[in-house]
Amino acid sequence: MTTAKDLLIIAIEVDADGPVGQGDLSLALAGAELIDLLGARAVTLAGDRVVPAGQTAAEDRLLAEALASLVRQVPYESVDDWLWRRGRDLFSAYTAVLEEEGQLTRERRRRMSFAAARTTVADSAARRRALHRWAADEPVVLALAAAVGIQGDQTADEPVVTDDAVTTVLAAVHDAVMELEAVRQRRSFENAAFANVWRGA
Numbered sequence: 001m002t003t004a005k006d007l008l009i010i011a012i013e014v015d016a017d018g019p020v021g022q023g024d025l026s027l028a029l030a031g032a033e034l035i036d037l038l039g040a041r042a043v044t045l046a047g048d049r050v051v052p053a054g055q056t057a058a059e060d061r062l063l064a065e066a067l068a069s070l071v072r073q074v075p076y077e078s079v080d081d082w083l084w085r086r087g088r089d090l091f092s093a094y095t096a097v098l099e100e101e102g103q104l105t106r107e108r109r110r111r112m113s114f115a116a117a118r119t120t121v122a123d124s125a126a127r128r129r130a131l132h133r134w135a136a137d138e139p140v141v142l143a144l145a146a147a148v149g150i151q152g153d154q155t156a157d158e159p160v161v162t163d164d165a166v167t168t169v170l171a172a173v174h175d176a177v178m179e180l181e182a183v184r185q186r187r188s189f190e191n192a193a194f195a196n197v198w199r200g201a
Helices: 003-014 022-039 061-068 079-086 090-100 125-135 139-147 164-199
Strands: 043-046 049-052 104-107 118-121
Touching: 003 022, 003 061, 003 090, 003 118, 003 125, 003 139, 022 043, 022 061, 022 079, 022 090, 022 139, 022 164, 043 164, 049 079, 061 090, 079 164, 090 104, 125 139, 139 164
Parallel strands: none
Antiparallel strands: 043 049, 104 118
């Protein structure tokens, strides 16, 4: 399992009915991939640029896709550009893979056949591992979850990420999620104004 898969399991398990959007999670999943690639020494950061480092192989299919998609020409790609490019529809990709692996299931509500199926996490070693990382206050997991609005019950001092490259990625994820929210609000205002014009307001 990877940090991205753990994050998605945590999002569904801990915040199943919360307001976390697919776009926010997609950006965070792309950030989680980059953090795992940094941990595997498959990439390094030169400032905010993602620099491929060697021919490290990834066993996980989606992480291997992430590795294969790296921009390998100077001046390379910024962390921000990576998040927006790699993050496109990444929530759907991870959901599909976890369903295929049997980690996620969809349950229809008995009395409301027309309602959308609810996604639940299967009781598995992957679920236990993800929730252990969450309960252990792992700094990277907590920071990624917080970036998309998932807050835990942690009462201790906030864990601190000490790796500069990881901190750069986490900050970029936070900024990207804020930027996406600003876009949503702007569209909401524009749609409301358009509706008012048609109503003669």
